[in-house]
Amino acid sequence: MTRITIDPVTRLEGHGKIEILLDDLGNVEHTYFQIPELRGFEAFCVGRPVEDMPALTNRICGVCPEAHHMAAAKAADAVYGVTPPRTGRMLRELLYNAFYVTDHATHFYVLSGPDLIMGPDAPKAERNILGVVKKVGAEVGGKVIDTRKAGHRVIEIIGGRRIHPCTGVPGGMTKAISDAERDEIKALGDAMVEFASFSLDLFASMLQDEAIEEIVKGDLYTHQTYYSGLVDADDKVTFYDGQIKVVAPDGEVHGQYEPKDYRDWISEKVEPWTFLKFPYLKKVGWKGLVDGKDSGMYTVAPLGRLNVASGMATPKAQAAYEQYFATLSPDGTPVHSRGATHWARLIEMMQAAETVQALVNDPEITSPNVRAVPTETPTEGVGTVEAPRGTLTHHYWTDENGVITRVNLIVGTTNNYGPIAMSVDKAARSLISEGTVVTDGLLDRIEMGFRAYDPCFGCATHTMPGQMPMIVTIRDKAGNTLKELRRD
């Protein structure tokens, strides 16, 4: 048997490794996308007081600690049956939306930007952030850095620290913001909306490029999966709180449920060849890593969120949403092309920026009433937010003293583990047949497919998205290396 090993992420023959096993004819027999790390947060969070969870679970991921912080704080609220006061909740949302702007901007410009803005045919030496800056102008580069800084500053003001915030507690937040801090955030919020506008315009102009259009609309990474994401009471995209809505590949609503009922809807499949679990829709069932309406595979993150909602919650984002569907799926059925995710991400960035603006202008945002003291006996609670990379659920069980007895975590990227694995498999099958390996483009395609998902396996092993250099080793049955391909 011939085997192809792809260590896709520089993160070493580490966090994400692909094994392609061929049959005797040289066709793809099976593809394994492995996540080789486990830290065990579900285990060692047991015995900790529930109020420690926002700080402990931050450390699941240094890229999106804000998402874990919020999910943990919400789960802790639920454990105590306490509702944070309006200002407390607004501060959490304000922090969270500012984080969204930063995170989406980073992904679009720093990680995907080189492919998209420079185009896939640009020289590799230019396909990096410096190339992007060169092309779009130093001014834009400065804007990207400023936007990142702005987001981090808002996070620091409200969350206490730039990385691993510390202010979320059961019942609300530990501190209010001052008038001066409010004014600072106000200015930053305005700049964010302006930057989101600029980004959407930039993307629209890029779509004129055929190669880009192919990435966004093309067929290579199209999977007919279910989609899942939070919607608000008006069925619009929401990040901090809402109900989970699931639609079938044809757009039919599979169901809508309160996040706390997730166990009725979601199960996770453990495989002995990877530490990461595969979530699937329980009511459809586990059919393996295949798409279609009969398979419980579902997709989350920007693509999923826009597919389930009937629109965006803010005006500028809504306008962009309408343009998105008019371009990609005029009949309103789900957009299946993974490449569309980049566009969806920018639309979400606009919503987040507009939300920052709206929240910071709320007269009550500086109210000192940011925390409610729980009165109920703690029991069990679920906290769900939309992390940039997908629906994030924290589920805690506690004793009557509020000490954790059991934890279940379904992390953003994990939801997309199945679809990512499918995309890998699809790329392999389209490029390898009867022992002939279409080496040109194999690596590019795999990488671009990955990037659309913006996978964050730091979270999922409870890594950060980075450049995705790869080595593909093709070995013969005896394990001897036949060929090694690498891209830098």
Place this chain on the structure above:
Amino acid sequence: MTAPVTTTQTPTPGPVGEPFEPLILGFTCNWCSYRAADLAGTARTKYPHNVRLIRLMCSGRMEPEFILEGFAKGADAVIMTGCWPEDCHYRIQSVKALRRFLFLRRTLSDLGIEPARLQRFYASAAEGQRFADEIARIVAEVRALGPIQPEIRVALDGHPVAPAPAAEPVEVEA
């Protein structure tokens, strides 16, 4: 004096097939329990050999780190001794030792170290017999408990440094 102790663990025999002999570290106060030990000596009061004593000026000098160091370096149990609180040589400092003892015992217990491995007793300078009796009692208890978990011992001298793996051949194109 031997105190009957119920334990679910079977004492692990030493390598030469003798009954398990625990190694116990004992901290004493210069003014009371150390002098009690002196008195036990001058009175030729016999007690088991398993305890090794350290003299501090006051039981309140006890840093919890000393106890952890003891466990880390192979003690099967550690004993804190000091003045009776009402007769503390430094007036009120014996109580501080008590507070640290209770905090540490609970923490050790949460780390999986049996509470009986951290013991304490008071002994005034006049209580040589009491000192000997208490040592005998504790040695019996710890002997029944068996050696401290091997895992803890392993951890002690630092996690063994993993040997560098044999260098893998760098794969080059065939």
Place this chain on the structure above:
Amino acid sequence: MTAPKIGVYICHCGSNIASMVDVEGVRDWAASELADKGVVVSRDYPFMCSSLGQELIENDIKEYGLERIVVGACSPHMHEKTFREASANAGLNPYLAELVSIREQVSWVHTDKVKATEKAKAIIAGGVYRVHEQVPLEPLIAPVNSATLIVGGGIAGITAALEIADAGYPVHIVEREPSIGGHMAQYDKTFPTLDCAACILTPKMVDAGAHPNITLHTWSEVVDVSGSVGDFKIRVKHKPRMVVEADCTGCGICIEKCPVQVIDTGFEAGIGYRKAIYTPFPQAVPKYPVLTPDDCTYFAKGTCKACEKFCPVDCIDFTQTDEFVELTVGNILLATGFQPFDARRIESFGYGRLPNVFTSMEFERMSNAAGPTGGKIVLRDGVTEPKSVTIIHCVGSRDKNTNEYCSAICCMQSLKFAHLVREHTGADVYECYIDMRTPGKGYDEFYNRILDEGTQFIRGRVAEVTDSLRYPEEEGHEGRLIVQVEDTLAGVKRRIPADMVILSTGLEPQPDATEVARMFGVGCSTNGFIIERHAKLAPVATMTDGVFAAGATLGPRDIPTSVSNGAAAAATILSRIAQGQIAMEPYRATVDAARCSGCRICNDLCPFSAITFDEAAMVTEINPKLCQGCGVCVAACPANAISGSGFSHDQIIAQIDGLLSYPGGGDGRPVEEAVGATA
């Protein structure tokens, strides 16, 4: 760091160690196995503490250039000083020598020579590891101010004051009553000699009052103490006497003219009266009266001023207020005495309810010729002489419900009372005692004398004193008291009729003893008596350098003991004054200000008030003169900013590592064969 050169010395202590520990084996083991820890010479010797043993060490220090010494011998409490001096003689800082005990902790308490030898090796290893971290230390030297503060002007305080003053050094006595003299001034006779208390005390009081080196601060209290040994700062409050002392002649006319009489619950123990302006007793020192505004008509109504009107020298001053004086002293003696047990606490004895139940202090005043009754022993009606008197011992002593301790003086005072009753009234006297304790010089002889005088002794605890008659045979005793007691010698319950019952009350610490102890930074036991530095070897010193205690403030004691305490304290204080300075063990905590975070965890941990906080710099400071070296703050400091010399973190950790480095009991390994040669 290269290992310091270490010499190891194993003492045989004759056969005391050598019979149970293979000393040659330990010697050879240390020379070979501890060589990498710096041991360059290892010896054994029959008696290390002998002058030849010490010379051995001194010569090695010079010959091998030893930098550390470890002696395995007896307890450091026995010979630590010896080996430190030997080191110092050879030019090595004495604190670089460590004595570890292989006698008290090994040879004398173990029976298995193999195990004992193993343990001795571990102990030597502990010492060797420890001395690596040892640093040279110098004793702390503090100059000693030659003035002394004595708190309490009772017989213990007066004795000490006179001894020190006679030696030529200034003494301040602070006494909160108007006069010095203490309880002894209240007594009639003293046991066992039956001297008149006033006769022997008064000359002492007068000497103290007139002594050029003694300053009396009566009607005064110490309100603040700061500083440390050799240099204490004392703040004393002079309560207003309303009498200008400088002008008062002590003529007593004001007292005579004062129209207000109040029950004297102080000196007269509540059975006599005094005026609103008074001296507690005629021989009071100083002679100036005190006016108590609470009792004075002028202060209540604004009129009277009889005292002022009649004062021939015009020394009454109603406007006086508290005055404060600051003193600087080098040593302090606490001689604050006792208070009598409050007999009301034992309800079954009826004191306060049954009029003819008296306390010992009431009886003392009654039998005193200068007392309210002029020395007549009478019932509460003031006229009737008792025909039968029962004295109950151990009231408020040797009793789990009140005080467990023996009050030491009750037996003898009861015997004295029996004698006085018989002498004054001829009444029958019964004494109900638990045990008769007469250990002093001439005390048992006094007991025999009282026996011979016909006092009846009943051994047993009194259950009750009552005035209700219960049995037919008690008819005719109406109005009298019945003392119910179990006569444990006869094995019968007895009910003894009596006209008068005297409760021989015990001694308790002063009500504010705990606060006083705290102010002076000394320890007191749960019952409130000050704890001595060593019950036997330092009975008048306290744990705080420069603060001493004498008399009943240390526990119940009689006059001879109080006097000897006072004299002993004076001798100790004089020795320190004569030296002019004091050397203290250099075991002290110090703060590294750069590392102190100002968290203030340690700030309230020191009972000796050595720790203070600099609010401006936000760092904690430790006064080395107040620090007693317990190390509590060192262990508490979360910033690792406080270090403790002599018993540093590194020294202790090293000793732990050393003690546990040699496999002994832990895994049952047999002792290793001794290998290697000695130097």
Place this chain on the structure above:
Amino acid sequence: MTIQAIEPTEAIAPTEAEGVSEGVAKPRYKLAMYWASACGGCDVAVLNLGMKLIEFTERWEPVFWPAAMDAKRQDVRAMEDGEIDVCLFDGGIRTDEDAEMAHLLRAKSKVLVAFGSCAGEGCIPGLANQRSIEHVFAAAYDPELNDVNGGLPNGPWESPYGELELPTLSVRLRTLGQVVDVDYSVPGCPPETERIAEVLGAVTAALDGTGPLPPKGAVLGAGNSTVCDECKRERGVKHITEFKRIQTLAEIDPTLCLLEQGLPCCGPATRDGCGAKCPAAGAPCIGCYGATQGVNDFGARLLSAYASVVDASEPEDIERILAGLPDTVGQFYRFSLAASLLHGGRS
């Protein structure tokens, strides 16, 4: 960690710097940054240097940094021993693969820095050491919550199509210093970006020979006191009468010491350098900068400090106050269990 006498100047003097005279362009040092079992926060903290990072690249050539650029393990293997001038290693040692990388980077680096809490003291994931590794698998793959019919992962697996490699989790999570010899450490979860800039500046100066070379074992990018030193909250003498849970406080006083408000703040024992941001935001310090200079066991220190000021003398009263801390291991060893003297216990 064994401490051995080394000649640090010799150990890290970069060959490039030799013979450099004035007027010649300054040497460019080789930098590596690697994440083992980590969350990526340390790498993000370095990336957050922003424009400063770009300035640093004039003096530093990143030769291996998976989070930010492309390079492969093979490239590292191909290097000469000691070719990398400085390696910032973040993440704990959780798997055999992590340990292998630690050895590899130790061999290839002149200076190996344990960067961040995970590499330095195990961080939050080190809490896994409190229980057995079996417990980790049992909780992560709880059969009630997951579909585990196919078996659990750990180590190589024989697929129907051939064997697949998968790392094996070690029994305990270890710190970098427990696996290889470490030269310096930079504490924090993550280290504050400003501190990282200072460290890189100081290390550059040391290599250039224009600044002092820190002694081996030094902790860089932090102070030698504790968080209270930087904390602006007012404080008085400490007496703990009760430990309170933050959610039970009706009010969090914005200016008073949090410990004095009953919150079990780790500030007194935690090394300073972070700027006391959490307490400033009303949240107790959780101890991410680890123990201060000379302290071998963070938990023992904090425990001793708390216990010393517990306002009770009777065992039952002390126990009652202690009961206010529902999780002693989490409270005292939140970040440092793997580095503690007992390396976490086993139950």
